[in-house]
Amino acid sequence: MxxxxxxxxxxxxxxxxxxxxxxxxxxxxxxxxxxxxxxxxxxxxxxxxxxxxxxxxxxxxxxxxxxxxxxxxxxxxxxxxxxxxxxxxxxxxxxxxxxxxxxxxxxxxxxxxxxxxxxxxxxxxxxxxxxxxxxxxxxxxxxxxxxxxxxxxxxxxxxxxxxxxxxxxxxxxxxxxxxxxxxxxxxxxxxxxxxxxxxxxxxxxxxxxxxxxxxxVLGLLLVAALTLALMLPFVQPPGWLGWLGFASLALALLATLAWWQRRYARAGGHPLIHPALTRSAPYALGTATAMLQFGSSLAASLVLTMFLQDGLGLSPMGAALVALPSAVAMGTASALAWRVVQRFGRRTITYGMTGSALAVATSGLLAHWAPTTALPWLLALLQLLGGASAGVMVSTNQAHVLRHAPAEAAGVSGAILQMTQRIAAAVAVSALSGVYLRHTATGGDHRTAYLATSLTCAALATLAALTSHLTPTTPAQHAPTPSPHPTPTRTPAP
The missing domain is CATH 1.20.1250.20 (MFS general substrate transporter like domains)
Structure with missing residues (x-):
């Protein structure tokens, strides 16, 4: 073949x-x-x-x-x-x-x-x-x-x-x-x-x-250590190191990783994160958008499922039915995304992230104040909005990110995009599920815990929308989209 x-x-x-x-x-x-x-x-x-x-x-x-x-x-x-x-x-x-x-x-x-x-x-x-x-x-x-x-x-x-x-x-x-x-x-x-x-x-x-x-290998170890430094304070009490200590450790690891990647590239090696990727503003900002979207989406989905079952007392099937509109809307929106892209171009990503942020924030606010009997129906409607928003922006953002990967790093650009999304998910899921679980385990109100985590997820989605809005517009980003699933048309083989 x-x-x-x-x-x-x-x-x-x-x-x-x-x-x-x-x-x-x-x-x-x-x-x-x-x-x-x-x-x-x-x-x-x-x-x-x-x-x-x-x-x-x-x-x-x-x-x-x-x-x-x-x-x-x-x-x-x-x-x-x-x-x-x-x-x-x-x-x-x-x-x-x-x-x-x-x-x-x-x-x-x-x-x-x-x-x-x-x-x-x-x-x-x-x-x-x-x-x-x-x-x-x-x-x-x-x-x-x-x-x-x-x-x-x-x-x-x-x-x-x-x-x-x-x-x-x-x-x-x-x-x-x-x-x-x-x-x-x-x-x-x-x-x-x-x-x-x-x-x-x-x-x-x-x-x-x-x-x-x-x-x-050293680059991979530094990424793993940085991820753990961000996760651990949420998984267990910070202990003697404290929150400030973990934050300082994460910043030190990030600086060391950036230095090592440049040094390894100058020595003729293939660094884990090619420096050229960070110099391409559309690629770097698009990757940041994808990280924020993926992390906030996975965390919001997990916390919603726990709230529906633990907080509202729904059965697993009841919780599944509340989440079902998201799947239906996402599938439909994904199939129609190319039409939206033809009309709005790169702004599709910003609009999609804005819709996601509104859906998650409104879910948290309604969960805090709406009556219990109506809440599952209201959350299901908001899942419809969230699913449609994600459907129009996920593959669209991937297209724009990889389309602007520098030629010298195009072979690893897709793997880097996936890696950063998964690491963002690991940090967001551990942090936000930790906030929810610890608040409710000590007798805290489920609605209050869900409101706090939802607003945090909405803030991450809003930051993703802002990052997308700030991504520079280049001629390549207005190229015609030839297929129902817009993705990069220039990605040299590795």
Missing amino acids: SRAVSRAASAADGKQRFDAAGRRVLLVCVAGGFTTLLDQSVLNTAVPALRESLHAQPAHLQWIVAGYSLAFGLALIPGGRLGDVKGRKWFFVSGLALFTLVSLVSATATAPTVLIAARLLQGAGAGLVNSQMIGTLQDVFDGQLRARALGMYAVTGGLAFALGPPIGGAVIALAGPELGWRLTFLLNLPFGLATLALAVRHLPRPRPSARHADLD
């Missing part, structure tokens, strides 16, 4: 079409993305049930949820480099096999610490899988077809995130809390095994695209 796949056919109207071989490769990548990205969101509905079953403390729950994103993000760059050197197919298969196998461990865990370890391994496997998918799509497709393929991958991830809570709620409602939360992990088995079979048969044979690739 080669890039000739992407040039094999074109329609009479001038738009390129995927040929049979290309469609099979795309199917494998979309299936792998759906399987690994569904895992985190489907767990949200199961958190109250597994907490009771395993007698988990707030810190355990934070690690169970955030540890997956942390390991996922940290595995992306090493996985991509390994795929460059050895070929992508068998790393894809190995990562998915690890993810699927460890899902059995998660489903049968009898202690919180076992589940935490399993979630970290699952995240590492998912990161290895997704790094190969990004590289494979860039290897196999060119031009317009690459844009469409990457767009489908982005939209699939968004839909998996939106569909997770309703699916998890339905499983727990049918099977009961004790068995239900375990079955949410076992859902990975049929998806994983089917995708494995497709991958072995249809992915291109290993074709290394680089003779050698150095791995910036």
